[in-house]
Structures are given as structure tokens and as C-alpha cells.
Amino acid sequence: MSDLALRSDLGYLEDAFTWARKRALDWVRTSTAAGNLPSYWAGYPSRPMFYSRDVCHQAVGAHLLGLDAENFAMLRHFARSATPARKWYPLWAFHFDGSIADLDYHGDEHFVREIPAVFDLTYRALGQYGWTGDRRWIDDPDLAAYYLRSVDDFVAEHDSDGDGIPESSGTGDIFLGTATYNEQDAEHPLLVAGDGLATQYGALLALAKVADGNDRKRFLKRAEQLQTDFLASWWDASKARFARGRSKNGLDFGWGLEATWFVPMLGLSGTGERNELFLDYLETQLAEHPPANIEAFTYLPEVFFRHRRDESAWRWLRHVIDSRDVYPEISFTVVEHLVAGLLGLVPDAASASLTVDSHLPAEIGWLEVDHIRVGDWDLRITSHGRQSIEITVYSGPGPLRVSIGSSGPWTAVDPGRTARLTPGETARLTPGKTAGLTPSDEARP
Known part of the structure; x- marks a missing residue:
């Protein structure tokens, strides 16, 4: 464990950090039972499991708290679970001993899967290389193979129209595969969602950063093409916003929660006037139609810090802190935002x-x-x-x-x-x- 400590002229900040640090470390499961992987709780407190989406989002806070072994073991475990029989989707959840969580898995044709998770795993795992400089994050055979399969084999398997973007089943059924992390949107299912496209973009840029030669050029070219097509095709000037996704009926400009805010969070919307208008729309929607689940709010500081809307980031960070919710993602991301977010840390340990x-x-x-x-x-x-x-x-x-x-x-x-x-x-x-x-x-x- 680390000796991470925080001081500030604002006592509220110190109290929040003390609570979040202790609460997050209480979720560590590494030595709580024989046979456990190095791991921490990442999902509903009622479910003794770790989930792909949650681990991806808790990983930076976990690193700051000295849980590098846990991050590596869990993210590699997900990478190993992506097989040809599962059409290169990683599984959604595991128990702490590494066994598959049957609640979310009924067989290789029927398990919870959401397109953003495929690319999020690549993006967040390579982010850990930035924090640690540990070459296992790029040299480990299982992780290295997964990174390439996520942007190559997975895309080829699920890209029905040949545009380089994978499509979902379009049913809204998470056991058949959905386009978005927004599980509240089953009544209006998307084929392609903003968060899926944004995480794909982030994964390609992350791979380009660690790749050499032709691979670097290939990943950069694909990322640039994704962004160029998105900026050209997904904007509606009359609505002053980007679409949240594409359904069988065309582009959908409704409020998409994650499908909306992942786009600026990962930089897909670029910078400039359109991006600022889109952020204005996001702020309005959050005020009028906030998400129903507290863990969804944990992404918002990252969104607004990235675009220097620091007062907005602080507003939503305070909202998350004040919840004192027991959901593990709350405490881990509070640690991340209080440290990496407020200080604006972007590490590249391998390059010192x-x-x-x-x-x-x-x-x-x-x-x-x-x-x-x-x-x-x-x-x-x-x-x-x-x-x-x-x-x-x-x-x-x-x-x-x-x-x-x-x-x-x-x-x-x-x-x-x-x-x-x-x-x-x-x-x-x-x-x-x-x-x-x-x-x-x-x-x-």
C-alpha cells in the first residue's frame, strides 16, 4: 500500500480524502480468502465480484493507493477471457478467485457485453503503463495480444458495413451485446454509440503512443479518420450538438448519458466552438436530467477537467463526495479526482x-x-x-x-x-x- 496523503487549506478536501482512501482500501480482496487473485471489489456491494467497466474506471485511484498488482492481475484476467468463441468480447465479471460470475454469463453466446468495455480495457490498461512504466503492461503476451485484437479482430468481427466501426446487436439486450454503457436506454437501442466510438478512438491513440513504425502510423491514421468522420457526420448545427449514436433509423440526437459525455471525455469532439457548444448542452442536460445512478457521476470531473471547466468539475466531484456512497467506484474515483484531477497529472513514466x-x-x-x-x-x-x-x-x-x-x-x-x-x-x-x-x-x- 502507498503512503499517499493529502493536505489543503480546505478541510472538506482533507476529510473527503481520508474517507475515500480508507473506504477504497477496505475493498481490497487480495488476501481475504485462499485462492483469491490480487484484486479489489469493483461492482455492486451486494455482489462479491470485479466488473470490467468498474475496474477500468477504478484503476487510476487504485494505482495511487499502491494497488498495481491488483490492477495488473484483474485487467489481464479480462484480457485472457476474450476468445474466438466469444467473438473477442472480454467477459463482464469475475469472482475474486478468478472464476466466471454466472450472474452475467450464461454461455459463450449469451453473456453481458457492451462495446465500450472492449476498447476501455485497452485504453485504461495502457494508461497504467503511463503511470507505472512497468513494461509488463505492453510486453505481457495476453495483454499485448488483447490490445491488437480489440482494435483489429474485434472490429472486423462486428463491423457489418465496413466503415471500421463495430455495431451492436441493436436489440438493447445486454446479454446479446449493446453499443453503449448506458443501460438505461434499452427502449431506444443503438447500433453505434458515442461512448463506443470514443473509447475506440482512445484505444487507438493509446496504442499509437507505445507502437513503433508502421503500427504507430496505422493506429494514428485510424484514430484521425474516426475523429474526422465523427466531426463531419455526427454534428447537427440546428441542435448545436453531436449525436449520441446511430440506430436503425439513423443518427439519434437524444440525451445519451455515457454515450454523450464519453465523447468530450476522451477528446473525440476535439476543441473549438462545436466542442464548447456540446459541453454547454451536456451541462444543461446534467442539470435538468441527471443520471439515476451515483456511479455515473464519477466520470464527470474527468470530462470537465479535460476541457478546463474546473468549477463544473468541482461541482460534480463535490456531489460524488457528498454521497459517501458505498459503491466501490465512488471511493476509488474520488481518490483519482482529488489527486490526478485537481493537480492535472498526465504521467509518462517510461519517458521519465x-x-x-x-x-x-x-x-x-x-x-x-x-x-x-x-x-x-x-x-x-x-x-x-x-x-x-x-x-x-x-x-x-x-x-x-x-x-x-x-x-x-x-x-x-x-x-x-x-x-x-x-x-x-x-x-x-x-x-x-x-x-x-x-x-x-x-x-x-
Whole structure:
């Protein structure tokens, strides 16, 4: 387990973190029974299982809490379950000993399956490579095979019209396969949904980041084509929004919950005026027609942090925190949003780099998080509103390149030193020199 700790001038934040950290760690099942996989609870509290969608969404919080072994074991277990007989769908749920959850599986032709889960697994597993730098995430044979099959074999198996996008059964029956994570929409089933398309786009970009040569070009080209076609075909200017999906009757511009908000969350809607109008629509719909299930809200901070609507992200994060719901996804994602979300962390441990971009709302003056693990680096990061960010590297295998924002300056930060970085300024360090550093005689352990 990690020593992750949080301090802030806002006591509410500290209380929320303390609750979420303890609650999430209470869900760990690794040593609670003989034969258990390294695992944690990920699904309804009434069901002793871990679900694909939930594990994907809990994985960042789990990493921050030191549960890398659990993330690897569970995500690989799902990858192994995607077989030709199951038409390359991973299974939906397992018990902690790795056995199939019969509740969601009645045979290889009749089990719960939702298209976004196929690509979400690839996207989130490769995200763990970004956090850990652990080459098992790209070299493990089962995971490596799954990544390729998710974007190649799965698509070929389910793409009936040859447009490079897999279609669902169109029945709305989750045991026959649906297009979306939005299970509330069985009365208006989609063939293709925004969240399926967005996760496919995210998976292709994630693969391009770790691939070489022709594969990298191939994945990038496919991702770019998906986005180009989406931006050109799924927009309705009179409605000022993108469609939530495509049914047998054509594009559907209704409110799609996950099918709507996954699109900006994963960047499929790009940037600019259309994206901003779409986010306006999303905010209006959330206010007027919020989801019925609390776990659906756990995605919203990620959506709005990505597009710098930090006050909106904070509003929905507070909503999730205030629920104190026992659903495991709540506590794990609260940890993620309080740390990675508010601090704007984008790690690339394999390249010894980290981007930090403060998303503190007006209500929070400063936030300090201790013992953030990025690969083998142990960090303390303090954000003073939007004015400055202070980074301490307690330990690590060498220099860590840190950037402020997506286009900010780079600096090398040596273990035991604290660099106080102001947007627009650059601190460059070389051995024996401390230019640009705030003195830190001994980094606090």
C-alpha cells in the first residue's frame, strides 16, 4: 500500500480524502480468502465480484493507493477471457478467485457485453503503463495480444458495413451485446454509440503512443479518420450538438448519458466552438436530467477537467463526495479526482516525464499531495491556486522531466530537490547546480 496523503487549506478536501482512501482500501480482496487473485471489489456491494467497466474506471485511484498488482492481475484476467468463441468480447465479471460470475454469463453466446468495455480495457490498461512504466503492461503476451485484437479482430468481427466501426446487436439486450454503457436506454437501442466510438478512438491513440513504425502510423491514421468522420457526420448545427449514436433509423440526437459525455471525455469532439457548444448542452442536460445512478457521476470531473471547466468539475466531484456512497467506484474515483484531477497529472513514466496543470477551483487556495508514485519516482506536489506549482522528488532512478500544462516549460528535477515552477518560467538543472530551485535541504519523507 502507498503512503499517499493529502493536505489543503480546505478541510472538506482533507476529510473527503481520508474517507475515500480508507473506504477504497477496505475493498481490497487480495488476501481475504485462499485462492483469491490480487484484486479489489469493483461492482455492486451486494455482489462479491470485479466488473470490467468498474475496474477500468477504478484503476487510476487504485494505482495511487499502491494497488498495481491488483490492477495488473484483474485487467489481464479480462484480457485472457476474450476468445474466438466469444467473438473477442472480454467477459463482464469475475469472482475474486478468478472464476466466471454466472450472474452475467450464461454461455459463450449469451453473456453481458457492451462495446465500450472492449476498447476501455485497452485504453485504461495502457494508461497504467503511463503511470507505472512497468513494461509488463505492453510486453505481457495476453495483454499485448488483447490490445491488437480489440482494435483489429474485434472490429472486423462486428463491423457489418465496413466503415471500421463495430455495431451492436441493436436489440438493447445486454446479454446479446449493446453499443453503449448506458443501460438505461434499452427502449431506444443503438447500433453505434458515442461512448463506443470514443473509447475506440482512445484505444487507438493509446496504442499509437507505445507502437513503433508502421503500427504507430496505422493506429494514428485510424484514430484521425474516426475523429474526422465523427466531426463531419455526427454534428447537427440546428441542435448545436453531436449525436449520441446511430440506430436503425439513423443518427439519434437524444440525451445519451455515457454515450454523450464519453465523447468530450476522451477528446473525440476535439476543441473549438462545436466542442464548447456540446459541453454547454451536456451541462444543461446534467442539470435538468441527471443520471439515476451515483456511479455515473464519477466520470464527470474527468470530462470537465479535460476541457478546463474546473468549477463544473468541482461541482460534480463535490456531489460524488457528498454521497459517501458505498459503491466501490465512488471511493476509488474520488481518490483519482482529488489527486490526478485537481493537480492535472498526465504521467509518462517510461519517458521519465510528468505534466502538471492545476485545476483548483476558486474554493481551494492550495493543495498538497504527498507520495504520488509515477514509475519509481516518489513525489510531493503542491499547487498554490493557479499561481505556482511546487514539486519535490523524494526518490527516483534519475531526473524527472516536469512540464506545466500541455505546452509549458520543461525542467529536470533531481531527487531531494524542490522546484518551484511558475507558468512561463523554466528551471533547468545540471549536476552540481541549483538554479531555479527553492532550497530544500532535506526532502520530507
